[in-house]
Amino acid sequence: MQRFKITIEYDGRPFVGWQMQKNGPSVQHALTEAIAAFTNEDVLVQGAGRTDAGVHATGQVAHVEIEKPMAAHQVQGALNHHLKPHPISALKVEAVEDSFHARFSATGRAYRYRIINRRAPLSFDKGLAWHVARPLDAQAMHEAAQYLVGRHDFTTFRHVACQAKSPVKTLDLLMVERQGEEIIVHVAARSFLHHQVRSMVGTLELVGAGKWAPQQVQEALLAQDRRALGFNAPPDGLYLSRVRYDTPSMPRDKTTVG
DSSP states (O other): OEEEEEEEEEOOTTSSBSSOBTTBOOHHHHHHHHHHHHHOSOOOOEESOOOBTTOEEEEEEEEEEEOSOOOHHHHHHHHHHHHTTSSEEEEEEEEEOTTOOTTTTOOEEEEEEEEEESSSOOSTTBTTBEEEOSOOOHHHHHHHHGGGOEEEEOGGGSOTTOOOSOSEEEEEEEEEEEETTEEEEEEEESOOOTTHHHHHHHHHHHHHTTSSOHHHHHHHHHHTOGGGOOOOOOGGGEEEEEEEOSSOOOOSOGGGOO
């Protein structure tokens, strides 16, 4: 039995999210079915983060155990072949030790949120970014974002159905930058609450539009009340961009590495 670490990208639009659900197709189910197709094994792919419906990934990480003797490059090739026509790609496959776990071994996660700030509607980026027609002040958004960096009670920015044991999280980075018509929000932390990133981005948009002063974001945070929230940004622009692991995922058996 060999455990493999899989780095994945996907377009989240056709899926109900990462996790298997009865109400529609999921990324986890597509990967599990693809691996079962070339191994004839009953496998379960476990991911580092449970992205919601419509949320994308450029650096999701998962792991799976396969009994069939295969090199990492063979797993990658077979997986990408059987994933067609799903908009999912296995970017990298590595043989790892049994102690590696995609979720519990992770020490950090980074997200990127894309806002296209222009009057004209989206064509190529529709569903892949949040279209905001009204002018936004990215510098004011960045200033407001700094009130959220650090260790706080993020109850205001937590979905009512969030299953986390505590609303206290440490936000390592929240940076807003403009690149032409695009505003990008960079976020990093060890872990996040349900809808935390989208809630923060939606509130920062109000600051960018001049509806809120930057200090009001701090007031909303200190209120520790969901009713103080601005609103949730749509899933369209959210990407899980990177999962960090402090300990290198060394192969258990180097003969299996492709």
